[in-house]
Amino acid sequence: MTNPVLSIIILSYNTSQITINCLKSIFQDKGLKEIPYEIIIIDNDSKDDSLKKIKEFKSSLEIGNWKLEIIANKFNRGFGKANNQGLKIAKGNYILLLNSDTLILHSAISQSLNWLCSHPEVSVCTAQLLNKDKTIQASGGFFPNLSNVLTWCLNLDDLPLVNKIIKPFHPHTPTFYTHDKFYLKDHQQDWVTGAFMLIRSSHLKSTNGFDENYFMYGEEVELSYRIKKNNPQFQTWYLIGPQIIHLGGASAQNRIDPLLNEYKGILSFFKKHKNSLQYKICEYLIKVNAFSRGVIYSIRGNKNTASLYFQICSKI
Numbered sequence: 001m002t003n004p005v006l007s008i009i010i011l012s013y014n015t016s017q018i019t020i021n022c023l024k025s026i027f028q029d030k031g032l033k034e035i036p037y038e039i040i041i042i043d044n045d046s047k048d049d050s051l052k053k054i055k056e057f058k059s060s061l062e063i064g065n066w067k068l069e070i071i072a073n074k075f076n077r078g079f080g081k082a083n084n085q086g087l088k089i090a091k092g093n094y095i096l097l098l099n100s101d102t103l104i105l106h107s108a109i110s111q112s113l114n115w116l117c118s119h120p121e122v123s124v125c126t127a128q129l130l131n132k133d134k135t136i137q138a139s140g141g142f143f144p145n146l147s148n149v150l151t152w153c154l155n156l157d158d159l160p161l162v163n164k165i166i167k168p169f170h171p172h173t174p175t176f177y178t179h180d181k182f183y184l185k186d187h188q189q190d191w192v193t194g195a196f197m198l199i200r201s202s203h204l205k206s207t208n209g210f211d212e213n214y215f216m217y218g219e220e221v222e223l224s225y226r227i228k229k230n231n232p233q234f235q236t237w238y239l240i241g242p243q244i245i246h247l248g249g250a251s252a253q254n255r256i257d258p259l260l261n262e263y264k265g266i267l268s269f270f271k272k273h274k275n276s277l278q279y280k281i282c283e284y285l286i287k288v289n290a291f292s293r294g295v296i297y298s299i300r301g302n303k304n305t306a307s308l309y310f311q312i313c314s315k316i
Helices: 016-027 030-034 050-060 078-089 108-117 146-153 201-205 219-230 256-273 276-300 303-315
Strands: 006-012 037-043 066-072 094-098 102-104 122-130 196-200 235-246
Touching: 006 016, 006 050, 006 078, 006 108, 016 037, 016 050, 016 102, 030 108, 037 050, 037 078, 050 066, 066 078, 078 219, 094 108, 094 201, 108 122, 108 196, 108 235, 122 219, 146 276, 196 201, 201 219, 219 235, 219 256, 256 276, 256 303, 276 303
Parallel strands: 006 037, 006 094, 037 066, 122 235
Antiparallel strands: 094 196, 102 235, 122 196
16 A cells, blocks of 8 residues: 555544444545545553454455554553554554544545645644434534633523633534534634544644643643644634534543543643643632532432532542
């Protein structure tokens, strides 16, 4: 195979059949038949039969314009470190960071790649993420700052028009009662989720990849910030033409980790990129948010979820 145009990096962790389904959907992208590409799978020490199943799937494939490489880690390196392993060996001019719990619809990868190739002013683009029932899933937003963290933590961003005044860290999907149209059209935004993140290789590697102090959740926000900082004239785009299904949370070990790590991700971002006063204010706001959600769920009678938020509050 000639040098790949595209490198697809996928992390695998106890998602045996889900990862196989993801791979099958990639090979169904008809546009990729004309593009030399490589798939790099990093397995983070899965305890199921992931490695065996992936190797069996690889051996069943016909030879084509693709290459599939598997890296088996001896322990779980987390999202950032494992992706950086893939980046170090990736040869493509473009890098697609793709979650294992995704399904490529139609020709979403080749469609996104063709779009990015024809828009030299853009560093990063993403596809429209859909839930299993085909409803629209949130994908990225704007960099966190005191204004949008304040509105988010105090739930003020749930009020009509607030997100039009202050660019939100987490925009609402169309199913929210305000019926926001943010995810219904192509547009620029600051960051996109790592579930589907197509990036120019030169821009990504100029940042030295992910900050490995993050284990999971929030890494893509911080990475997007450094990509923009290093390449201020380039843009990040959300596209509605290419679509994928993102199952979400397939490798999560429990309910508290995603919630806690999202909070910690924001705090890590402030600690690294903002001053100490802003960090302290952010820390206070996040504690208020976690505690208030615990109270609200207690009032609603959802004791298990309330307990999660009270635990989170004590851990921040």
